[in-house]
Amino acid sequence: MLTKRFTLLITALLSLSLAGAAQTSAPLSLPEESFEQFWQAFRDNYAFFPLKKVDWDSTYRVSRPQVTAQTPPDSLVALFSRMVGPLRDGHITISRGETTLFKGESTRNSFKQHFRAVQPAFWLVAYQQLRAAGFSPIKASGPKFKGRHLLYISRNGPIGYLHLTRSFADITGAIGIEAQEQADHRKLEQLFSKALRSLAGCQVLLLDLRDNGGGHSGYELAGHFAAERYLANHKALRQPGGYEHFSAPEPCYVTPAAGPRFPGPLVVLTSDQTASAAEDLTISLTQRPNVTLVGTATKGMLSDMYSVHLPNGLEITLSNQRYTMPAGQQLEDVGVQPNILAENTPAALAQGHDSVLQKALEVARNVLRR
Numbered sequence: 392m393l394t395k396r397f398t399l400l401i402t403a404l405l406s407l408s409l410a411g412a413a414q415t416s417a418p419l420s421l422p423e424e425s426f427e428q429f430w431q432a433f434r435d436n437y438a439f440f441p442l443k444k445v446d447w448d449s450t451y452r453v454s455r456p457q458v459t460a461q462t463p464p465d466s467l468v469a470l471f472s473r474m475v476g477p478l479r480d481g482h483i484t485i486s487r488g489e490t491t492l493f494k495g496e497s498t499r500n501s502f503k504q505h506f507r508a509v510q511p512a513f514w515l516v517a518y519q520q521l522r523a524a525g526f527s528p529i530k531a532s533g534p535k536f537k538g539r540h541l542l543y544i545s546r547n548g549p550i551g552y553l554h555l556t557r558s559f560a561d562i563t564g565a566i567g568i569e570a571q572e573q574a575d576h577r578k579l580e581q582l583f584s585k586a587l588r589s590l591a592g593c594q595v596l597l598l599d600l601r602d603n604g605g606g607h608s609g610y611e612l613a614g615h616f617a618a619e620r621y622l623a624n625h626k627a628l629r630q631p632g633g634y635e636h637f638s639a640p641e642p643c644y645v646t647p648a649a650g651p652r653f654p655g656p657l658v659v660l661t662s663d664q665t666a667s668a669a670e671d672l673t674i675s676l677t678q679r680p681n682v683t684l685v686g687t688a689t690k691g692m693l694s695d696m697y698s699v700h701l702p703n704g705l706e707i708t709l710s711n712q713r714y715t716m717p718a719g720q721q722l723e724d725v726g727v728q729p730n731i732l733a734e735n736t737p738a739a740l741a742q743g744h745d746s747v748l749q750k751a752l753e754v755a756r757n758v759l760r761r
Contacts, residue, residue, distance in 0.1 A: 420460035435631035502662035551593035558606030558668040584650035609671025614648035623675040666690035691726035
């Protein structure tokens with residue numbers, strides 16, 4: 392999902408010093424100039440070449456001879472896609488205007504592969520299972536995106552259920568300018584606060600993030616479950632000058648929200664589709680003592696999306712940050728590990744059973760018995 396963003400607009404020719412590049416006094420053509428800036432943008436900003444085991448200098452040597460003044464735009468996009476495909480990074484995109492021409496696919500994506508085509512059936516099973524467990528009819532809240540409301544809410548006496556399907560209210564908040572994202576943050580905050588107020592009095596809350604591919608405001612939403620300010624994680628920014636050259640790690644804190652807060656035990660349902668800003672939220676929640684993660688590890692796709700405009704009109708995004716837990720563990724391609732491993736499978740879905748939800752309900756009931 393195009394979500395967390397930091398944008399750089401290149402308005403002048405870059406002064407390029409590229410390893411292995413042929414020296415020439417002739418000006419570069421538009422395809423050649425665009426190729427050089429594409430390669431350099433990754434060379435100077437991409438955070439995970441060593442982790443992904445991709446030799447970017449070798450990629451240059453193999454790919455550069457394929458570009459001439461006559462290279463058609465579609466052929467250049469195809470070449471760019473082949474260059475970055477092995478990085479297996481869902482935050483890498485190539486776009487022209489509103490049209491996405493390439494989007495990377497992260498290493499961990501089994502939930503998406505198994506259930507993307509049958510999501511309505513999957514969530515129907517989940518909500519029916521809640522009803523069978525004595526929960527109230529599911530109440531949808533917030534605007535729709537791709538046929539799904541922002542929030543789905545239910546409760547069974549002391550146990551509440553809150554399904555946050557994404558971390559933005561309207562799509563402009565995910566792909567728009569900064570002012571649109573800030574406006575969307577306020578809208579998301581209002582809708583999330585309203586949902587929490589409707590669950591007032593619950594002793595245990597299930598927070599379902601299994602299909603949340605991100606957006607923004609992960610730390611801010613975590614503030615609704617915080618009693619005091621605390622450190623969630625660190626992130627470091629890739630710097631030019633070497634593939635392991637990064638800024639000093641920056642601490643990321645969670646501050647208690649001004650709106651409604653839920654102080655009780657929290658059971659968070661995750662999958663490898665829990666990504667980006669939803670991982671910010673998950674990482675933040677795991678630092679609290681009364682939180683239990685049930686499901687599979689989150690996606691491990693955490694960086695903000697760094698954006699560069701190329702001379703030929705293409706826009707690219709890439710991952711330029713490394714996230715680490717307070718103890719130093721790197722999370723890219725690994726994700727946040729669950730406390731209790733449980734996995735949804737197509738076979739269980741065919742039998743009308745949501746294994747992860749069932750385990751989360753067991754955890755919530757055990758908490759109430761204490």
